[in-house]
Amino acid sequence: xxxxxxxxxxxxxxxxxxxxxxxxxxxxxxxxxxxxxxxxxxxxxxxxxxxxxxxxxxxxxxxxxxxxxxxxxxxxxxxxxxxxxxxxxxxxxxxxxxxxxxxxxxxxxxxxxx
Amino acid sequence: xxxxxxxxxxxxxxxxxxxxxxxxxxxxxxxxxxxxxxxxxxxxxxxxxxxxxxxxxxxxxxxxxxxxxxxxxxxxxxxxxxxxxxxxxxxxxxxxxxxxxxxxxxxxxxxxxx
Numbered sequence: 001x002x003x004x005x006x007x008x009x010x011x012x013x014x015x016x017x018x019x020x021x022x023x024x025x026x027x028x029x030x031x032x033x034x035x036x037x038x039x040x041x042x043x044x045x046x047x048x049x050x051x052x053x054x055x056x057x058x059x060x061x062x063x064x065x066x067x068x069x070x071x072x073x074x075x076x077x078x079x080x081x082x083x084x085x086x087x088x089x090x091x092x093x094x095x096x097x098x099x100x101x102x103x104x105x106x107x108x109x110x111x112x113x114x
Numbered sequence: 115x116x117x118x119x120x121x122x123x124x125x126x127x128x129x130x131x132x133x134x135x136x137x138x139x140x141x142x143x144x145x146x147x148x149x150x151x152x153x154x155x156x157x158x159x160x161x162x163x164x165x166x167x168x169x170x171x172x173x174x175x176x177x178x179x180x181x182x183x184x185x186x187x188x189x190x191x192x193x194x195x196x197x198x199x200x201x202x203x204x205x206x207x208x209x210x211x212x213x214x215x216x217x218x219x220x221x222x223x224x225x226x227x228x
Contacts, residue, residue, distance in 0.1 A: 004157070032214070034215070034216070041223075042220070042221070043204060043218045043219060043220045043221050044158075044204070044216075044218045045218075046215055046216065046217070049215065093157065093158070095158075095216075097214060101146075101208075101214050102160070102163070103214070103216060104160075105150075105157040105158040105159075106157055107155075107156060107157040108157055
């Protein structure tokens, strides 16, 4: 089956620093990947759609300068949380869309900003 | 407003008993419909999906779901719950015309009593 990995699985950083999260499709190519944010005991909220070779499309209310997305290859998308603050602490989940249109999800990255 | 609703925030069920999780959507056209399960520390796993055709869909782990157009519902069922079914369950819709973006319901946490 299609496997999506995320790295790191968890990260703790100081306020004001930047954190990069990687999302990889391990056994298939994905022209489109998605980034979600999940607060404790809440649902997933789509942040942005990442398209290989082009700019990401951000959902309303998501700051594109705060959450930088790069999709430089068909198997890798990165999310960089710039100048992180405690309110950015959350669970970040990526997914990669397969040929059939189905999304395959990564295990998530828990970010804690001190 | 367009939305996906899971009316039950949490459900407690005895092991061996049946389980039904409700999902209602509010969209003009019938979207693609999905049920995902999220276990602690793990990514979302697809249980089943409905695109078209037979309205009773069989999934993995003994789950099934029934699409009812008249009720705009896609309820998930399992005849006999196992302790390992304790998890968070999410209903999601894909509006098809929106770049295959998924919109998730609020989730239902299932607790299984021995």
